[in-house]
Amino acid sequence: MQLGTRWTSGDPIPSAVPAVLHAQIGEVDRALPVDLLGQPRPRWTLTFLEGRPLAELDTGILVELRADGSVTVLHDSEDEFG
Template sequence: MQLGTRWTSGEEPPAAVPDVLRAQIRAVDRALPGDDLGQPRPRWTLTFLERRPIAELETGVIVEVDATGAVTVRHDDEDEFA
């Protein structure tokens, strides 16, 4: 696994984030509820597994490129092998 970078949800993803993931990351960011109490926004972590990019939000949302090259969005508690 290659460690990538971290950034705060709602901010522009760093240049290290592949273009293929950006639209779905933005869609997830837009779907997050606002926080009227001023809590910090969750942070994304970009890593690479088998040379495929994976962006994981602290809430458990994962945006990744699967083995076929498709971008998928899932939650880390979903059974990957179902």
């Protein structure tokens, strides 16, 4: 069994997150606009779907490892399952 985890965008990526996702998660974090009003940053949730890692940001951005070994970044409204 694999357990997920949660962390705040921009914070160091937890060791529980597979390294294959780190670059894309970092790119998403860097692309997020800076909130000048002091609102909390969105949080990531790591889960595993069919044994593959899936990181979802509260904003609906998904970073996932596909069955073919590629890593994709998409918005949940573009998700093939939704």
